[in-house]
Amino acid sequence: MSETKKFLYVNRKAPYGTIYALESLEVVLIGAAFEQDVSMAFLDDGVFQLTKGQNTEAIGVKNFSPTFRALGDYEVTKLYVEMESLEERGLGPDDLQEITYEDEDDDWEEKPSIRIVSRTEMADIMADQDVVLSF
Amino acid sequence: MSTLHTVNKSPFGNGALLSCINHCKPGDAVLLIEDGVYGALAGSVVEHAVITCAPSVSIYVLEGDAEARGIGPAKRLPDVQSVGYDGFVDLVATHDRTQAWL
Amino acid sequence: MKLGVVVSEGPYTHQAADTAYHFVKAALDKGHEVPRVFFYHDGVNVSTRLSVPPQDERHIQQNWTALAQEKGIDLVVCIAAAQRRGLLDENEAKRQGKDSNNIAEGFRISGLGQLIEMGIQTDRLVMFGD
Numbered sequence: 001m002s003e004t005k006k007f008l009y010v011n012r013k014a015p016y017g018t019i020y021a022l023e024s025l026e027v028v029l030i031g032a033a034f035e036q037d038v039s040m041a042f043l044d045d046g047v048f049q050l051t052k053g054q055n056t057e058a059i060g061v062k063n064f065s066p067t068f069r070a071l072g073d074y075e076v077t078k079l080y081v082e083m084e085s086l087e088e089r090g091l092g093p094d095d096l097q098e099i100t101y102e103d104e105d106d107d108w109e110e111k112p113s114i115r116i117v118s119r120t121e122m123a124d125i126m127a128d129q130d131v132v133l134s135f
Numbered sequence: 136m137s138t139l140h141t142v143n144k145s146p147f148g149n150g151a152l153l154s155c156i157n158h159c160k161p162g163d164a165v166l167l168i169e170d171g172v173y174g175a176l177a178g179s180v181v182e183h184a185v186i187t188c189a190p191s192v193s194i195y196v197l198e199g200d201a202e203a204r205g206i207g208p209a210k211r212l213p214d215v216q217s218v219g220y221d222g223f224v225d226l227v228a229t230h231d232r233t234q235a236w237l
Numbered sequence: 238m239k240l241g242v243v244v245s246e247g248p249y250t251h252q253a254a255d256t257a258y259h260f261v262k263a264a265l266d267k268g269h270e271v272p273r274v275f276f277y278h279d280g281v282n283v284s285t286r287l288s289v290p291p292q293d294e295r296h297i298q299q300n301w302t303a304l305a306q307e308k309g310i311d312l313v314v315c316i317a318a319a320q321r322r323g324l325l326d327e328n329e330a331k332r333q334g335k336d337s338n339n340i341a342e343g344f345r346i347s348g349l350g351q352l353i354e355m356g357i358q359t360d361r362l363v364m365f366g367d
Contacts, residue, residue, distance in 0.1 A: 003357060010234070026317060027277075134235045135237065227363055228361070233363045235363070
């Protein structure tokens with residue numbers, strides 16, 4: 001399987017109320033083994049997946065937000081978050097957890113995986129893909 | 136390079152259609168399926184958004200879903216074109232990718 | 238053209254499995270190939286052979302099984318999603334120590350890798366869900 005395609009995982013749903021966010025993350029983790037060019041998009045309620053301070057103790061459901069911080073180890077290093085979606089929800093980039101990866105092409109320097117983009121940039125990113133998976 | 140977007144939710148209570156429209160590029164197509172066909176209604180609060188994007192983005196409705204919900208051609212925005220499942224397949228084939236606004 | 242299809246909502250609750258079925262039939266009628274349909278999230282529930290809908294209703298699972306057998310479509314049910322929701326094939330039931338299995342003919346349980354592989358190997362991917 002030598003062909004490399006651009007895969008975009010589009011996340012537009014909040015975590016916990018439904019299973020989509022968790023099962024999306026499971027696809028991304030498994031998909032990483034296929035060595036495709038993977039990006040993730042977070043817009044609309046999807047931005048809630050990346051917020052800091054999630055504590056699921058009282059609802060008895062696994063808190064999977066720390067898993068996002070492991071994505072760098074799977075070479076998933078492009079997490080695009082839409083600025084307008086954050087603003088509409090009274091959030092800003094500081095409300096998101098810090099997610100980093102070590103850049104093997106740059107002496108393993110630690111770099112942020114989250115890239116805040118405008119709605120127009122998000123549309124450009126979506127239009128630049130081979131496969132778009134929506135969850 | 137263009138995208139076929141599918142929207143399957145009523146725009147009255149869900150932001151999928153508006154979010155989709157806000158991320159469309161000129162030359163893209165939007166296909167309203169399932170409850171998404173309500174977005175084709177003339178005179179609704181989303182009419183303006185649909186009409187405004189219509190010149191550069193083609194809007195389609197899946198005929199069977201619209202008929203099932205009593206939204207015959209007379210109730211629809213004139214800018215909205217109608218396709219059957221075969222037309223759906225053609226739209227998938229003629230655009231470079233399909234993005235479902237689930 | 239090769240088309241990959243994903244169904245990610247449950248039968249009878251959501252229209253996704255019906256829309257996908259009509260889409261796949263239309264695609265095959267037009268001469269396209271649909272090598273695989275992947276069932277994810279609650280879409281895995283389509284694959285139970287224990288569903289007994291009223292006689293005047295469509296039988297979603299049987300329709301898919303018949304189409305798959307006639308046209309040679311690989312109906313893949315995500316194992317992680319299936320296990321959460323109590324859908325097991327014979328092997329998996331044995332492995333998990335369960336007294337029964339419920340996967341219908343024409344469907345097979347496999348991993349999420351099959352979804353990614355479908356994305357790589359097809360020309361277009363179409364998702365039906367919520």
